[in-house]
Amino acid sequence: MRLTHASIALGLMSLTPSTGAFAAESAQFAKPLPDEEIPSVQSLPAQYPKDWVLIQDFHFNALIDGRLAIVDTKSPDLPLKGTLRATQFANVLYSRTKNEIYTSETFYSRLTRGERTDAITIWNTATLQPKGEIILPGGKRQQSVTYTGVFQFTNAEKWALVANFTPAQSVTVVDLDGRKVLGEIDLPGCTHIYPTGSRGFSSLCADGSMISITLDEQGSVASSKTIASVQDIDKQPLFGMPAMVGRTAWFVSYYGELRGFDLSGNVARPTGSANVGTAPGGDPQWRPGGWQVISSDAKGLLYVLMSPHGREGSHKDGGTQVWVIDPATGTQVRRIDLEGMATSIAVTREDQPQLVIARPDGAIAVFDAATGKPLRDLGATVAFNPLVIMPAQ
Numbered sequence: 001m002r003l004t005h006a007s008i009a010l011g012l013m014s015l016t017p018s019t020g021a022f023a024a025e026s027a028q029f030a031k032p033l034p035d036e037e038i039p040s041v042q043s044l045p046a047q048y049p050k051d052w053v054l055i056q057d058f059h060f061n062a063l064i065d066g067r068l069a070i071v072d073t074k075s076p077d078l079p080l081k082g083t084l085r086a087t088q089f090a091n092v093l094y095s096r097t098k099n100e101i102y103t104s105e106t107f108y109s110r111l112t113r114g115e116r117t118d119a120i121t122i123w124n125t126a127t128l129q130p131k132g133e134i135i136l137p138g139g140k141r142q143q144s145v146t147y148t149g150v151f152q153f154t155n156a157e158k159w160a161l162v163a164n165f166t167p168a169q170s171v172t173v174v175d176l177d178g179r180k181v182l183g184e185i186d187l188p189g190c191t192h193i194y195p196t197g198s199r200g201f202s203s204l205c206a207d208g209s210m211i212s213i214t215l216d217e218q219g220s221v222a223s224s225k226t227i228a229s230v231q232d233i234d235k236q237p238l239f240g241m242p243a244m245v246g247r248t249a250w251f252v253s254y255y256g257e258l259r260g261f262d263l264s265g266n267v268a269r270p271t272g273s274a275n276v277g278t279a280p281g282g283d284p285q286w287r288p289g290g291w292q293v294i295s296s297d298a299k300g301l302l303y304v305l306m307s308p309h310g311r312e313g314s315h316k317d318g319g320t321q322v323w324v325i326d327p328a329t330g331t332q333v334r335r336i337d338l339e340g341m342a343t344s345i346a347v348t349r350e351d352q353p354q355l356v357i358a359r360p361d362g363a364i365a366v367f368d369a370a371t372g373k374p375l376r377d378l379g380a381t382v383a384f385n386p387l388v389i390m391p392a393q
Helices: 007-015 019-029
Strands: 052-057 067-072 079-083 091-095 100-108 114-125 128-138 151-155 159-163 169-175 180-186 190-195 202-207 210-215 221-227 243-245 247-253 257-262 269-275 285-288 294-296 302-310 319-326 331-342 342-346 354-358 362-366 374-379 386-389
Touching: 052 091, 079 100, 091 151, 091 386, 100 159, 100 169, 128 169, 128 180, 151 202, 159 190, 169 190, 243 302, 247 294, 247 302, 257 362, 302 331, 302 342, 319 354, 331 354, 331 362, 342 386, 354 386
Parallel strands: none
Antiparallel strands: 052 067, 052 386, 067 079, 091 100, 100 114, 114 128, 151 159, 159 169, 169 180, 190 202, 202 210, 210 221, 243 247, 247 257, 257 269, 285 302, 294 302, 302 319, 319 331, 342 354, 354 362, 362 374
8 A cells, every 4th residue: 555645644643632632731731840949958856866766788789888877767658867978887976965976987089999098077967967077097997897896985975986907906096076086095906895984995805804994084094904704705705796774785695695794984894694595496596696686775674686596607697586685683574576587686765665677688677675566667768788776865
């Protein structure tokens, strides 16, 4: 069949809508959109509500794109309130009294190579904008998968302590108020920082001991004391991140032993031990497992992430239940089924506390800490690799 220009035109006309419908549709899209203010920026409350948590996203696939997520645990529709940069094996501190967030970070002049700069960045909690920085000398800040014990406050949050690893271990003392470095403390094969007394810290050492160091007004060592045999490295090694009950740090071992240390004085004082207890169904046995495996609530109860497949080397595998322990009586209060695997846990300090968990796929879920009832699933919407959860308390 031969097509003429006229027949093509008629065919195209048959495919178009009627003139009236087309005009109506054009009129609809012709309505002007409301003016949009640019830039459009909102601020967060300077002091975060106690049901909010700060979640450090380590972002394994792109360490230079690590971040900190501020999360509303009671908002399943919009849990992510904001993010700020926390890059290259960063560590984070949150000050409720100063309304500031601190990140200790490392930068390279060519992004992934070149001249190295270590720094503490100071962020405004309301605007999430940087308000200052302190350069750390020597290029020796410890770069490791994030632990709470490599960046800590002391001296009523006036100072920060930064762990170094070269591989010699030391601690840099930083005056946050004066925006300057005060000095560096060498450690005798010890690691992690646990604030002790009014102006000092303790560290766990490779021989199973603990050292407590008191600092003078200039940030130098005023005194030190070694407490021998606080842990059996071979039989009951301790996870490095404790749960705090007041000024008592509660550690859990790979096998479920609980060890308490009173850090209120200048020298750490062991307060005794307890055990998470036992339960049927372990294959071969129940053991603590995960990254952030222990937390506490305002009443002093301990929450321990437990795996039913505990064995040699399973301490980082994660867990499927949380066991609640009263360290005062040494009794197991309850067991919370997490309906799947979790790698990190934290408990908010609300009147009705929430248990916040991070799953291996990045999803965040929230449970009633008092009853174990699932409350809401925030999904994998706030972080790619959520490792450390910090309640805004």
